[in-house]
Amino acid sequence: MTADLARPALPLRPELAGLEPYGAPQLDVPHRLNVNENPYAPSEQVVADIAAAVARASTDLNRYPDRDFGDLRADLAAYLRAESGVALDPAQLWAANGSNEIMLHVLQAFGGPGRTAISFAPTYSMYPEYARDTNTGWVVGRRDEDFSLDPAVARDAIAEHTPSVVLLASPNNPTGTALPFATVEAVLDAAARVPGGCVVVVDEAYGEFRRRGTPSSLELLADHPHLAVSRTMSKAFGLAGARVGYLAAATPFVDALRVVRLPYHLSAVTQAVARAALAHSAELMAQVGSLRDERDALVGWLRERGLRVADSDANFVLFGVFDDRRAIWQGLLDRGVLIREVGPAGWLRVSVGTPAETQAFKDALVEVAAL
Ligand code: PMP
Numbered sequence: 001m002t003a004d005l006a007r008p009a010l011p012l013r014p015e016l017a018g019l020e021p022y023g024a025p026q027l028d029v030p031h032r033l034n035v036n037e038n039p040y041a042p043s044e045q046v047v048a049d050i051a052a053a054v055a056r057a058s059t060d061l062n063r064y065p066d067r068d069f070g071d072l073r074a075d076l077a078a079y080l081r082a083e084s085g086v087a088l089d090p091a092q093l094w095a096a097n098g099s100n101e102i103m104l105h106v107l108q109a110f111g112g113p114g115r116t117a118i119s120f121a122p123t124y125s126m127y128p129e130y131a132r133d134t135n136t137g138w139v140v141g142r143r144d145e146d147f148s149l150d151p152a153v154a155r156d157a158i159a160e161h162t163p164s165v166v167l168l169a170s171p172n173n174p175t176g177t178a179l180p181f182a183t184v185e186a187v188l189d190a191a192a193r194v195p196g197g198c199v200v201v202v203d204e205a206y207g208e209f210r211r212r213g214t215p216s217s218l219e220l221l222a223d224h225p226h227l228a229v230s231r232t233m234s235k236a237f238g239l240a241g242a243r244v245g246y247l248a249a250a251t252p253f254v255d256a257l258r259v260v261r262l263p264y265h266l267s268a269v270t271q272a273v274a275r276a277a278l279a280h281s282a283e284l285m286a287q288v289g290s291l292r293d294e295r296d297a298l299v300g301w302l303r304e305r306g307l308r309v310a311d312s313d314a315n316f317v318l319f320g321v322f323d324d325r326r327a328i329w330q331g332l333l334d335r336g337v338l339i340r341e342v343g344p345a346g347w348l349r350v351s352v353g354t355p356a357e358t359q360a361f362k363d364a365l366v367e368v369a370a371l
Helices: 044-058 070-084 098-110 127-133 151-161 181-192 217-223 251-260 268-278 281-304 325-334 355-368
Strands: 093-096 116-121 137-142 165-169 199-203 227-232 245-249 316-320 348-351
Touching (some): 070 093, 070 217, 070 245, 070 268, 070 281, 093 098, 093 251, 098 127, 098 165, 098 199, 098 227, 098 245, 116 151, 127 137, 137 151, 151 181, 165 181, 181 199, 181 217, 217 227, 217 245, 245 251, 281 355, 325 348, 325 355
Parallel strands (some): 116 137, 116 165, 165 199, 199 227
Antiparallel strands (some): 093 245, 227 245, 316 348
């Protein structure tokens, strides 16, 4: 075949042919409860402090930002200490443009051709994409019927596939399920036996919403140099638009991520916004408390109406089971309530909104599902 020089072919990687970009619909409807955002916009005071911090950073924007962002890492360490009682050195913290980019750094450093990453479904649908984009093999094991992860299943899968990366979302998306320490420890133990090494990332994007008594894997960091715990400011801090995710691990783990990051990946503006919001963490965490209460009430309400509801340690609830979930989703959308059609067949996921949004969701669901 002769080449058409006027219309040269794009050398797209074959595995990307025909693929659509990932993303939930961004629709302009009154009640958006589909991507687990925090329904509360930053308060006037937080907005004012962010604006002032950005103005200060702007006077220096002719310069590249601090590429190691020591101040932000120190603030994140202080925040995690207050939030979960775990003391970390700033050198144990890493940040990037959302925890999505954090995971990409992990796969860039520890995955790659000839290597495998593993997770357990149903889980966050971006995980296979991080693997694909870094040419890392992808293996997916199964969670149980109740969305818990059987430690024996996890151990066997790790022994069989000898991955170099294990991704565990806890609380899990889209199910809301948190993993007990015993399961995470079983995974850490199995990973430690993989010849050549294996890192375990516990993705705690929704960690702040965990119920009382649910532990954070941050507590396991001190004894496990192959563990990392990732968090985000997108959910609890209500800062999804700012794109700030971060990870805590032993310093050598973090130093490996520093090798693969792009130079100056975290803009001076992003750093300023994150630090200004972190200075308000006490008030923002109070808001998380009310979202937790709202979540628990919503779980109770759905169960009272005879629906199956997964236990949730997150700011969303997975419920079902519907013969035609698409019809329920569409019926809610027709009434101005956008939720997410995700998870195993028949289930739907709704994010916890303001009390008014939750009421709108309930009113719509009662009509659509004839509850
Ligand atoms: N992990 C999980 C489990 C998520 O649900 C999400 C967002 N939906 C992310 C990571 C990524 O969040 P972000 O990039 O906004 O930090």
